Amino acid sequence: MPTQNFVKLHKKMKIGFVCPCDMHNFKPFRNPPLNALYFLTILEKTFGESADVSLIDLRGVNKEHAIYYVPEKDIYFHSVATIDYPEIVRIVQEMRNIYPKAVHIAGGVHINIFPKESLKIFDSIVLGEGENLIIEIVKDVSESRLKKIYQEDKILDINAYPYPSRKYTPKSAVAEIGILGGVYYNMPGTAVLLSRGCPFKCHFCANPVQSAGRYRLPELIIEEIEYLKNEYGIQCASIKDDNIISANVEISKKTLLALKKTGIKWRGNCRANGISRDIIKLAKEAGCVDLAIGIESVSQQVLHNINKRLDLEKAKEFMSILNEEKIGIRLNLIIGLPGEPKDIVQQSIEFVKNVKPSSVLLCVLTPIPGSEMYKNPQKFGMKMDPNITFDKLFNVFSRFDESEKPYMVFEYDKVTPFGEGKSSAEIIDNYQEIQTFLRENKLTF
DSSP states (O other): OOOOOOOOOSSOEEEEEEEOOOTTSSSTTSSOOHHHHHHHHHHHHHHGGGEEEEEEEOTTSOGGGGGGGOOOOSEEEEEOOGGGHHHHHHHHHHHHHHOTTOEEEEESHHHHHOHHHHHTTSSEEEESOOHHHHHHHHHHHHTTOOOSEEEOOSOOOGGGSOOOOOTTSOGGGTOBSOSSOGGGTTSOEEEEOOEEOOOOOOTTOOOSSOOOOEEOOHHHHHHHHHHHHHHHOOOEEEEOOSOSSOSSHHHHHHHHHHHHHHTOEEEEEEOSSSOOHHHHHHHHHTTEEEEEEEEEOSOHHHHHHTTOOOOHHHHHHHHHHHHHTTOEEEEEEEESOTTOOTTHHHHHHHHHHHHOOSEEEEEEOOOOTTSHHHHOGGGGTEEEOTTOOGGGOOOTTOOOOTTOOOOOSEEEOSEETTEEOOOHHHHHHHHHHHHHHHHHTTOBO
């Protein structure tokens, strides 16, 4: 075998990637920290023994005790989501008191949206995709020339980087049951990411790196899945891509044929239009058990208001095909979107009855930083609650307990550009009425 040529650092560096407590999540270990695992894998494969890399996994740890689980490092990396920002700021401040010589570098969605504010907390920030930059950053720290900002303007080729090794977490944190439902519930499974990018610009969504879907090569998909099967006994997977089934037929065929070769069962996310019955048949043959479909609203006018390019009639036809091919449907719906009709509850319930999903994930609209709604709420007749902190700005689909009582982070004007604005109380009542129907019919996710 050829000898691995590692990059030699000026001095050996101890590097930790901090994964926050995630206590807002009903099941903190539901999703592995794939971003952190990607970067740790890249660092180890680049620097070899010149870098001592590890995951500092605080998931499920009480926030007040988190600092006791943080070992001393030269560099701490943080991938920051808005909801985790207050917690990460707090623990960085505590870490600075104990390890004053360490440097803290942050990237992620929140950092890209609020770079100036982030620079007040971290020694350096990463804007854009960080796979190339993280290597440069570690070199610069080892030579005492760290810059304040590292920026990647190019859209990266995801096939140029290795799949994420899971060795940085205990085996017990990789494979778990309950990834799939029904007869597949007891299959050990994990989450994987096989593509990146979303070309759409829905007004409720934050997508700082706008790009078309970029899909892993079939041989790399097979390599990662076989690794997970052999090392961890994985039999199924939750595929976290925005759209696992591309509207591009050739790409879809290659991805699905690769999954078919692995023999695993899987679930994923998918658009509700532009996909043929033949592709759905192939998905079924490739192990697809169910697909999450982001309908968001059962009102075509509301979909227009939020720039969701989806034809509801075509979406119904698509879901009819899924039912005929025995692929489960997890329907994603949002209540409180701008311009909802007065009978949105009745329309939503009738839609659910008509398309026959296996489960429905329902949530109340939350304009999140980076979205058009958050940046320009006045365009939608909204007023954001000035007292809401970042940790209350849950992502639109981050509800994990169907009994959890929702709350509003904004209110509508009495008259909006889309007509009469609903009160917060009315939106919450609508949510609870639909959720009661879902619970009574065993449709909650």
